[in-house]
Amino acid sequence: MKRKKPIPIGVEFYKQMIEDGYYYIDKTLLIRDILEQKSMVTLFTRPRRFGKTLAQSMLKTFFEKEMLPDGTVADNSVYFQGKKIMAAGEEYTKHMGQYPVIFLSLKSAKQPEFGTASEKLQKELVKEYRRHSYIMEGEFLLPSEKKEFLSLMEGTAPMSEYCTALQTLSKCLEKYHKHKVIILIDEYDVPLENAYFNGFYDEMVSFIRSLFESALKTNESLKFAIVTGCLRISRESIFTGLNNLDIVSVLNEDYAEYFGFTQDETDGFLQAYDIIDRKNEVKNWYDGYLFGNTEVYNPWSVINYVKNISHKNTEFPKPYWSNTSSNSIVRELIENADDTTRQELEELIAGGTIEKPVHEDITYADIYKSQDNLWNFLFFTGYLKAVEKKFMERQIYLSMTIPNEEILYIYENNIREWSLQCIEKQDLSGLVKAFEDGDCETASDIITEQLMDTISFYDYKESYYHGFIAGLLKNNNKYLIKSNRESGLGRYDLTLKTKRIRKGRAIILEFKVTDNINKLEQGCMEALEQIEKLHYGNDIVREGYTDIIKYGICFYKKECLVMKHQ
Numbered sequence: 194m195k196r197k198k199p200i201p202i203g204v205e206f207y208k209q210m211i212e213d214g215y216y217y218i219d220k221t222l223l224i225r226d227i228l229e230q231k232s233m234v235t236l237f238t239r240p241r242r243f244g245k246t247l248a249q250s251m252l253k254t255f256f257e258k259e260m261l262p263d264g265t266v267a268d269n270s271v272y273f274q275g276k277k278i279m280a281a282g283e284e285y286t287k288h289m290g291q292y293p294v295i296f297l298s299l300k301s302a303k304q305p306e307f308g309t310a311s312e313k314l315q316k317e318l319v320k321e322y323r324r325h326s327y328i329m330e331g332e333f334l335l336p337s338e339k340k341e342f343l344s345l346m347e348g349t350a351p352m353s354e355y356c357t358a359l360q361t362l363s364k365c366l367e368k369y370h371k372h373k374v375i376i377l378i379d380e381y382d383v384p385l386e387n388a389y390f391n392g393f394y395d396e397m398v399s400f401i402r403s404l405f406e407s408a409l410k411t412n413e414s415l416k417f418a419i420v421t422g423c424l425r426i427s428r429e430s431i432f433t434g435l436n437n438l439d440i441v442s443v444l445n446e447d448y449a450e451y452f453g454f455t456q457d458e459t460d461g462f463l464q465a466y467d468i469i470d471r472k473n474e475v476k477n478w479y480d481g482y483l484f485g486n487t488e489v490y491n492p493w494s495v496i497n498y499v500k501n502i503s504h505k506n507t508e509f510p511k512p513y514w515s516n517t518s519s520n521s522i523v524r525e526l527i528e529n530a531d532d533t534t535r536q537e538l539e540e541l542i543a544g545g546t547i548e549k550p551v552h553e554d555i556t557y558a559d560i561y562k563s564q565d566n567l568w569n570f571l572f573f574t575g576y577l578k579a580v581e582k583k584f585m586e587r588q589i590y591l592s593m594t595i596p597n598e599e600i601l602y603i604y605e606n607n608i609r610e611w612s613l614q615c616i617e618k619q620d621l622s623g624l625v626k627a628f629e630d631g632d633c634e635t636a637s638d639i640i641t642e643q644l645m646d647t648i649s650f651y652d653y654k655e656s657y658y659h660g661f662i663a664g665l666l667k668n669n670n671k672y673l674i675k676s677n678r679e680s681g682l683g684r685y686d687l688t689l690k691t692k693r694i695r696k697g698r699a700i701i702l703e704f705k706v707t708d709n710i711n712k713l714e715q716g717c718m719e720a721l722e723q724i725e726k727l728h729y730g731n732d733i734v735r736e737g738y739t740d741i742i743k744y745g746i747c748f749y750k751k752e753c754l755v756m757k758h759q
Contacts, residue, residue: 200215200499202496207253218462221251221273222277223248224251224281225278225281227419231417232437233418234439235418235420235438235441236420236422237420238424238573240423240573242492242514243453243492243575244451244453245422246298246300246379248421248451250296252375253296254272255273255278256291258372260325264327269289292374293375295362296377297379299379300380300383302314302317302383302387303383304387307393310393314384315348315352318359322358327369333365338368356400359408360407360412364413366414374414374415375418375419376415381401381405440553444582445485446486446487449487449489453489453490454489454490455488455489458490459475459480462499466499466503475510477598478498478597478598479494479495479498479599481600482578491597494513498513510598512602514600515603522570523607525567527607538604541594542605546580546581546593548590549565549568549569549590550565550590551590552566576596576600577595577600578595578596579592621669623635624636625672631742633757637753658704658746662702666689672700673690674687689702690733694736698741703729703743705717706748716745718745720747720756721744724758725758742757
């Protein structure tokens with residue numbers, strides 16, 4: 194039997210992918226398209242974990258004239274043998290290994306204050322200078338240029354000089370190689386997101402702006418640049434005056450197939466590991482993203498799924514992406530939702546759509562200024578997908594839905610946690626007292642009010658209400674709650690029983706759901722009849738309880754009616 198290739202969990206470096214023989218879905222024609230487009234600066238915005246870093250590493254490996262410690266040039270063509278780019282033609286392959294490349298990742302700048310975050314960026318710049326330290330040899334640089342290069346490489350230069358360090362390095366590299374420079378910047382918006390949530394946004398914007406302007410706008414040594422991130426973020430002037438910027442968002446058809454897995458790529462992956470029979474399950478859980486008009490799968494989740502299923506670590510799909518991506522924005526949306534937003538969330542979770550105007554240049558500072566901005570953020574970061582586009586009154590509108598089961602899980606899990614936290618903060622002793630006193634009107638009002646304040650994600654089935662009422666009652670200090678226990682000829686829904694039996698009390702609750710608000714009373718009567726017909730009280734009587742109260746409770750969406758057995 195032919196040995197299967199290892200599955201690349203978390204492998205982000207192209208050379209490692211090829212050297213170690215991992216299963217690789219060939220995205221090398223990205224090189225061809227970049228060379229054909231001839232854009233000076235291209236910004237790719239895609240959700241987290243959609244292959245941006247691997248793509249940047251692949252571009253670096255292809256284009257870079259990589260100098261080895263012994264002074265020779267690395268032959269990186271070995272990493273592209275048999276790949277699609279090699280069959281694309283000499284007009285593309287002639288660019289292989291011809292350029293000095295600057296590669297800068299900003300993804301690790303997640304420190305809690307500006308000083309340490311900017312220091313981390315400084316260290317990344319220093320690391321890139323050291324990677325190119327070979328240019329200090331010979332007489333390529335003037336003494337003044339060598340002095341500046343050395344101070345930047347050793348980390349002793351003033352911070353103001355690091356703001357223009359990419360431009361300085363570009364000039365030095367062009368002098369040495371006699372070729373203009375390719376700049377690759379990965380996850381450019383991570384420091385901005387981190388700075389926003391930690392309260393030093395303006396300082397970080399200023400630093401990144403200076404870095405980018407000098408590297409991408411006024412840099413005569415630049416051949417072209419590729420920048421990746423989650424959001425466009427142009428309104429705060431990160432890319433001020435950059436007339437040659439080509440922005441490729443999830444709305445663009447250009448380059449759509451290079452981030453994420455297409456249907457054919459996913460099928461081939463499943464086939465290679467003998468789990469093609471799970472094709473529909475993978476589609477339901479991890480497909481559904483639409484980049485331009487191209488449907489793609491979440492690559493991180495598919496890779497993890499194939500690894501775990503093929504190695505028999507689990508039999509079931511899991512929400513892999515939710516463990517890596519920040520879900521704080523989903524939580525913020527839920528916690529701050531008004532009545533309209535709650536209704537929209539329920540519509541989405543039920544499989545429906547919502548329609549919102551598109552703001553591609555949303556900033557982190559704008560996110561909480563309106564619910565529409567939050568929805569936009571969720572769309573561009575992968576928590577929603579577009580199913581239809583409209584152009585009305587000089588504005589693009591998108592009809593959006595939840596992409597797949599994995600993202601649905603993230604919404605439901607956040608809603609569940611939020612609901613429990615909300616309930617725990619409230620004093621619901623009034624509901625227990627209403628049941629004790631036989632005050633059906635008060636009990637109905639309290640339950641209805643609580644339902645109105647929640648976001649339903651169970652399509653108003655009886656199991657949803659069952660769990661909801663159990664949640665409302667679980668933190669009372671007087672009654673033990675028993676759920677769905679065998680009793681009499683069937684199962685009652687909930688009982689509340691005091692710890693003391695001889696002088697105690699038991700309360701039986703039976704639930705019904707109706708499809709018509711005018712049938713609430715009928716539903717309550719059916720619940721009460723069921724309690725009697727199936728003798729739900731018999732076991733409780735045998736336990737020794739003599740004070741037993743029985744309630745029929747009927748629900749219609751977020752309306753509740755409580756009736757007591759007379």
